[in-house]
Amino acid sequence: MSFLNKLKDKFTQTKEKEEVSDKYKEGLSKTRQSFSSKLNDLVARYRKVDEEFFEDLEEILISADVGVNTVMTLVEDLEMEAKRQNIKDARELKDVISEKLVEIYAGDDFEVASPLNLQEDDLSVILFVGVNGVGKTTSIGKLAYQLSQEGKKVLLVAGDTFRAGAIQQLSVWGERVGVEVIKQSEGSDPAAVMYDGIQAAKSRGADVLLCDTAGRLQNKVNLMNELSKVKRVIEREIPGAPHDVLLVLDATTGQNALIQAKQFQQATDVTGIILTKLDGTAKGGIVLAIRKELNIPVKYVGLGEKMTDLEPFDPQAFVYGLFSDMLTEE
Ligand SMILES: Nc1nc2c(ncn2[C@@H]2O[C@H](COP(=O)(O)OP(=O)(O)OP(=O)(O)O)[C@@H](O)[C@H]2O)c(=O)[nH]1
Numbered sequence: 001m002s003f004l005n006k007l008k009d010k011f012t013q014t015k016e017k018e019e020v021s022d023k024y025k026e027g028l029s030k031t032r033q034s035f036s037s038k039l040n041d042l043v044a045r046y047r048k049v050d051e052e053f054f055e056d057l058e059e060i061l062i063s064a065d066v067g068v069n070t071v072m073t074l075v076e077d078l079e080m081e082a083k084r085q086n087i088k089d090a091r092e093l094k095d096v097i098s099e100k101l102v103e104i105y106a107g108d109d110f111e112v113a114s115p116l117n118l119q120e121d122d123l124s125v126i127l128f129v130g131v132n133g134v135g136k137t138t139s140i141g142k143l144a145y146q147l148s149q150e151g152k153k154v155l156l157v158a159g160d161t162f163r164a165g166a167i168q169q170l171s172v173w174g175e176r177v178g179v180e181v182i183k184q185s186e187g188s189d190p191a192a193v194m195y196d197g198i199q200a201a202k203s204r205g206a207d208v209l210l211c212d213t214a215g216r217l218q219n220k221v222n223l224m225n226e227l228s229k230v231k232r233v234i235e236r237e238i239p240g241a242p243h244d245v246l247l248v249l250d251a252t253t254g255q256n257a258l259i260q261a262k263q264f265q266q267a268t269d270v271t272g273i274i275l276t277k278l279d280g281t282a283k284g285g286i287v288l289a290i291r292k293e294l295n296i297p298v299k300y301v302g303l304g305e306k307m308t309d310l311e312p313f314d315p316q317a318f319v320y321g322l323f324s325d326m327l328t329e330e
Pocket residue numbers: 130131132133134135136137138139160163166213214215216248276277278279280301302303304305309
């Protein structure tokens with residue numbers, strides 16, 4: 001059975017799996033349309049797999065923001081695999097491409113997504129960082145909803161005391177999801193708010209504390225220092241915390257997201273990435289570039305603006321979402 005048909009089997013097995021794959025399909029529709037039409041074109045044009053075919057394929061992958069280095073490795077692998085399996089017909093190669101994409105993302109461990117580093121029976125603190133407007137606050141709202149649905153007691157901290165309306169925005173999410181928001185007035189010290197949040201979380205016996213922060217450009221030294229201060233307060237109050245530092249990146253910014261990630265990584269220990277707005281781009285290949293070039297796990301992807309549009313990143317669901325139009329009957 002082809003790799004794609006195996007994925008199809010997996011994602012039609014249960015209702016839950018089907019729901020997950022439907023979300024990915026919908027969220028990735030722009031990327032899929034662009035990618036599959038280009039790939040179908042290519043396959044129709046070439047039929048035979050030769051050097052030029054691979055050069056054109058390289059271009060398609062680069063235009064989907066997969067990242068130059070990643071594309072090079074991927075295409076080299078594909079060429080080898082085509083030789084090994086003696087594939088001459090371009091149509092047969094689609095399946096190998098999908099398999100290699102999953103492999104690049106997941107390595108040998110196809111099943112394992114990268115879960116949050118949640119503490120059992122103890123408070124987990126998760127800090128959200130990133131530049132302006134990438135979707136930090138929205139992702140906190142979505143995640144608060146998910147964790148509450150799982151029966152966890154969640155608390156939010158309004159650590160963005162800088163942008164006008166930021167505290168209010170988080171409060172609205174808090175009301176919508178039904179979780180408490182710890183806040184101070186605009187302009188107050190974010191480290192002090194964080195301190196309050198931790199005390200509140202301890203005294204209420206919360207399971208998870210989600211900490212919002214102000215958007216900051218990665219090259220503004222004082223803002224980056226402020227972030228370190230916030231983190232130190234958390235570390236001091238709870239040994240081992242923050243348990244996750246999630247860098248939020250906007251998929252529509254393409255390769256720029258990689259630059260942001262590298263600089264945030266230098267300033268603070270990022271433990272995972274939330275890649276938002278995949279639904280808003282035709283260049284969803286950025287997920288693979290992030291994996292290959294940064295080696296930080298993508299823990300969640302944002303697939304829309306609704307409360308339910310945040311999914312734990314699943315490489316197989318991702319690749320299935322990209323290739324679902326290209327399935328052939330067996
Ligand atoms: N389509 C889409 N929109 C999203 C997604 N995630 C966030 N957004 C939108 O992006 C915009 C900015 O989101 P915020 O959560 O305010 O971003 P932020 O990083 O907190 O921004 P600052 O606090 O200003 O730094 C909002 O309009 C969100 O609805 C997503 O996955 N898909």
